[in-house]
Amino acid sequence: MAATExxxxxxxxxxxxxxxxxxxxxxxxxQLVNKSVNHGFCFNxxxxxxxGLGKSTLMDTLFNTKFEGEPTQHNQPGVQLKSNTYELQxxxxxxxxxxxxxxxxxxxxxxxxxxxxxVEFIDTQFEAYLQEELKIKRTLHSYHxxxxxxxxxxxxxxxxxxxxxxxxxxKKLDSKVNIIPIIAKSDAISKSELTKFxxxxxxxxxxxxVQIYQFxxxxxxxxxxxxxxxGHLPFAVVGSTEEVKIGNxxxxxxxxxxGTVQVENENHCDFVKLRxxxxxxxxxDLREQTHTRHYELYRRCKLEEMGFKDTDPDCKPFSLQxxxxxxxxxxxxxxxxxxxxxxxxxxxRVKEKEAELKEAEKELHEKFDRLKKLHxxxxxxxxxxxxxxDDELNGFKQKKTAAELLQSQAQQAGGxxxxxRDKERKNIRLQ
Amino acid sequence: VATVGLFYVGIDAxxxxxxxxxxxxxxxxxxxxxxxxGLGKSTLMNTLFKSKVSRKSVVxxxxxxxxxTIEIKSISHDIEEKGVRMKLxxxxxxxxxxxxxxxxxxQPIMKFINDQYEQYLQxxxxxxxxxxxxxxxxxxxxxxxPPTGHCLxxxxxxxxxxxSKVVNIVPVIAKADTLTLEERDFFKQTIREELRANGxxxxxxxxxxxxxxxxxxxxxxxEMIPFAVVGSNQEYQVxxxxxxxxxxxxxxxxxxxxxxxEFAHLRDLLIRTHMQNIKDITSSIHYEVYRVRRLNxxxxxxxxxxxxxxxxxxxxxxxxxxxxxxxxxx
Numbered sequence: 181m182a183a184t185e186x187x188x189x190x191x192x193x194x195x196x197x198x199x200x201x202x203x204x205x206x207x208x209x210x211q212l213v214n215k216s217v218n219h220g221f222c223f224n225x226x227x228x229x230x231x232g233l234g235k236s237t238l239m240d241t242l243f244n245t246k247f248e249g250e251p252t253q254h255n256q257p258g259v260q261l262k263s264n265t266y267e268l269q270x271x272x273x274x275x276x277x278x279x280x281x282x283x284x285x286x287x288x289x290x291x292x293x294x295x296x297x298x299v300e301f302i303d304t305q306f307e308a309y310l311q312e313e314l315k316i317k318r319t320l321h322s323y324h325x326x327x328x329x330x331x332x333x334x335x336x337x338x339x340x341x342x343x344x345x346x347x348x349x350x351k352k353l354d355s356k357v358n359i360i361p362i363i364a365k366s367d368a369i370s371k372s373e374l375t376k377f378x379x380x381x382x383x384x385x386x387x388x389x390v391q392i393y394q395f396x397x398x399x400x401x402x403x404x405x406x407x408x409x410x411g412h413l414p415f416a417v418v419g420s421t422e423e424v425k426i427g428n429x430x431x432x433x434x435x436x437x438x439g440t441v442q443v444e445n446e447n448h449c450d451f452v453k454l455r456x457x458x459x460x461x462x463x464x465d466l467r468e469q470t471h472t473r474h475y476e477l478y479r480r481c482k483l484e485e486m487g488f489k490d491t492d493p494d495c496k497p498f499s500l501q502x503x504x505x506x507x508x509x510x511x512x513x514x515x516x517x518x519x520x521x522x523x524x525x526x527x528x529r530v531k532e533k534e535a536e537l538k539e540a541e542k543e544l545h546e547k548f549d550r551l552k553k554l555h556x557x558x559x560x561x562x563x564x565x566x567x568x569x570d571d572e573l574n575g576f577k578q579k580k581t582a583a584e585l586l587q588s589q590a591q592q593a594g595g596x597x598x599x600x601r602d603k604e605r606k607n608i609r610l611q
Numbered sequence: 612v613a614t615v616g617l618f619y620v621g622i623d624a625x626x627x628x629x630x631x632x633x634x635x636x637x638x639x640x641x642x643x644x645x646x647x648x649g650l651g652k653s654t655l656m657n658t659l660f661k662s663k664v665s666r667k668s669v670v671x672x673x674x675x676x677x678x679x680t681i682e683i684k685s686i687s688h689d690i691e692e693k694g695v696r697m698k699l700x701x702x703x704x705x706x707x708x709x710x711x712x713x714x715x716x717x718q719p720i721m722k723f724i725n726d727q728y729e730q731y732l733q734x735x736x737x738x739x740x741x742x743x744x745x746x747x748x749x750x751x752x753x754x755x756x757p758p759t760g761h762c763l764x765x766x767x768x769x770x771x772x773x774x775s776k777v778v779n780i781v782p783v784i785a786k787a788d789t790l791t792l793e794e795r796d797f798f799k800q801t802i803r804e805e806l807r808a809n810g811x812x813x814x815x816x817x818x819x820x821x822x823x824x825x826x827x828x829x830x831x832x833x834e835m836i837p838f839a840v841v842g843s844n845q846e847y848q849v850x851x852x853x854x855x856x857x858x859x860x861x862x863x864x865x866x867x868x869x870x871x872x873e874f875a876h877l878r879d880l881l882i883r884t885h886m887q888n889i890k891d892i893t894s895s896i897h898y899e900v901y902r903v904r905r906l907n908x909x910x911x912x913x914x915x916x917x918x919x920x921x922x923x924x925x926x927x928x929x930x931x932x933x934x935x936x937x938x939x940x941x
Contacts, residue, residue, distance in 0.1 A: 194687035194688050194689045194698055194700075195687075195688050195689065196688070196689040196690070196691075197662040197663060197664065197688045197689070197690060198662060199660070199661045199662050199690055199691075199692060200661040200662060201661045202661075202692070203659070203660055203661050203690075203692055203878075203882060204692075204878065204879070204882045204883040205638070205640075205690075205692055205695060205697055205882050205883075205886065206692040206693040206694075206695045207882075207883050207884075207886075208633070208638050208695055208697070208886060208887065209629075209630045209633040209634060209695060210630075211884070211886060211887035211888075212629065212630075212633050212887050213626050213629050213630055213633075214887075215887055215888075215891065216626075216629055217626070218821070221622075221625055242620070243620055244620050268620075268622060270619075270620060270621075270622040270623045271623045272623070273622050273623040273625060273626060275622050275625075316902075316903050316906045316907060317899075317903055318899070320895075321891075321895050399631060399635060401631060402631075455620070455621065456621075459620060459621045459622060459624065460621035460624040461624070461628070462628070463624070463625050463628060464625055464628035464629055464631075464632055465628070465632075468632070472742050476740070479738075480738050480739060483738050484738060488738055
């Protein structure tokens with residue numbers, strides 16, 4: 181085999197060269213986008229909040245569809261997560277939207293474990309992806325990604341401060357998912373109270389070290405709008421699927437005797453801001469952060485937990501694979517050992533059973549022999565008895581013949597006296 | 612499917628978001644060029660990318676001209692067009708097919724391709740891994756067929772047969788200006804038949820067509836390959852326009868004129884329409900095949916290396932050593 185000399189002339193720092201004409205690779209972003217359009221997109225939103233904060237209504241309003249048929253049942257103990265997937269289409273874009281709702285969040289008397297089922301749910305989605313990624317034969321490009329891309333945290337419009345449940349929950353979730361806090365049903369708060377409320381919430385989040393999602397400001401195209409919006413967090417939203425006629429248009433609104441709150445009026449609430457940020461500007465970034473930050477963190481922790489090690493600064497990193505192989509070999513070894521044990525046990529059992537059966541057979545033979553002997557003895561006894569009886573019979577017959585002979589001789593010889601005398605003699609003899 | 616109502620939600624804005632992200636990240640493309648020397652490989656690359664992305668092998672003395680061994684030379688350039696940045700890596704293989712005995716000359720090339728897969732795999736299975744794994748995998752291997760006009764040589768068949776299993780092969784008829792149109796068509800037909808007869812699947816592979824639209828487009832391409840190309844870095848005045856071409860006494864061959872040669876078709880396929888697809892097939896099919904094979908075969912083989920030993924980065928770990936063994940068997 182010919183030896184190879186590999187000469188790399190530029191690794192990271194490739195030289196820049198000018199082009200003498202139009203090549204055509206400026207179509208690459210279009211090629212990429214076309215491919216994604218063909219595949220369709222996936223977006224998964226988790227809505228966390230107490231019962232009655234209008235989570236379902238807000239989703240309906242955001243995506244302009246009536247999602248669920250019946251309102252969710254709130255009679256289960258503990259916090260349940262209900263997930264629903266919808267196929268939406270706008271122009272040529274197909275979106276597989278999954279909305280996950282927390283049912284019963286905040287309903288319990290003891291809320292210490294409320295966050296647990298949420299964390300578990302998020303982890304389960306990460307785990308599913310990890311499993312797919314670790315498979316030998318995998319189909320990542322057609323995998324339906326269920327990882328949560330955005331978590332909308334619904335804050336009750338008390339106007340005061342965050343509840344301790346909110347702080348605890350958000351703290352547990354901030355390293356696992358992109359959190360976007362929103363003030364629900366914000367038409368219950370006046371404008372001045374709202375400003376104070378927002379400031380209080382933000383400072384509480386900061387002082388408790390809760391990392392909420394920051395709209396990215398590194399791309400100059402969207403840096404400005406994103407950084408402005410970051411200052412408006414948490415968004416004060418109002419949701420409604422009811423339409424009211426304002427002027428000559430039908431708008432989504434909530435009608436009160438004292439006035440109408442228009443959902444898409446930026447003076448009334450931050451709904452438009454939320455829609456802009458969540459969907460129109462940063463959907464892709466939310467997906468990317470989920471994959472490159474939250475998922476990677478989960479994966480790293482999970483693999484370290486499973487005993488895999490990465491690196492030692494001097495050596496080439498351990499390959500995950502080697503440890504995986506070592507574990508597999510260990511497992512195979514254990515498996516073989518168990519197999520061997522089972523085989524031994526089986527052999528043992530068979531031997532025992534065989535022995536038992538042999539014993540039984542032996543016993544049977546003995547019994548048979550005994551019975552046979554018994555039978556033979558009996559037979560002999562009977563034969564002997566028969567013989568003796570036969571002998572007796574013969575003896576008797578002889579005597580009878582002898583007696584008859586004498587009698588006939590006596591008759592021939594004399595008279596009656598002789599007969600009498602003979603009879604007497606006979607009697608004497610016979611006696 | 613629920614179609615969003617009159618109110619515009621803005622879901623389709625994600626396309627723009629994706630475009631923005633792609634522009635920011637830039638693209639990578641790695642093309643390998645294989646063929647015996649003198650077939651105009653470097654020139655063609657430079658013509659395709661309208662810049663000096665490939666250096667012609669420096670010819671000094673006859674002894675040095677043909678390297679004793681097959682070299683793999685990788686050169687990267689950053690190019691930019693209308694805000695789209697691309698890192699183009701051209702991988703040259705001087706020495707291929709130039710020796711008297713060319714047995715096993717595909718081996719170093721095969722090894723190089725597999726080494727790139729290996730490198731990517733190693734990065735992918737790290738616990739702490741990079742945000743974006745640098746992609747050095749060979750996306751496309753352009754194989755240059757000399758314009759004999761008859762049929763494929765045994766070396767061509769052997770190489771393409773082996774390599775088409777691990778990389779996208781785009782065969783081209785080099786220096787096609789020596790063939791008349793009839794000779795060219797006959798040659799192409801013969802080549803296509805020979806490829807079929809030998810079970811060689813070149814790009815675009817029939818089995819990877821995604822849907823009927825794809826198949827329709829790709830069928831047309833499959834009827835035209837291999838493209839008969841001519842490369843040039845010189846511009847000439849033709850009918851008042853400055854065009855890339857080759858000037859001969861009997862006329863000027865216009866490189867980008869599809870009546871003269873099929874360069875434009877190749878360029879369109881490789882760059883303007885199918886570049887993303889070529890990369891996708893590499894990553895979701897060829898790389899995955901490699902990965903499956905690697906993960907399956909090192910199972911059951913005890914890892915002889917004790918952990919924590921300081922090892923030479925070239926022969927880093929048991930995995931690479933086993934990989935060496937593997938390439939020997941190819």
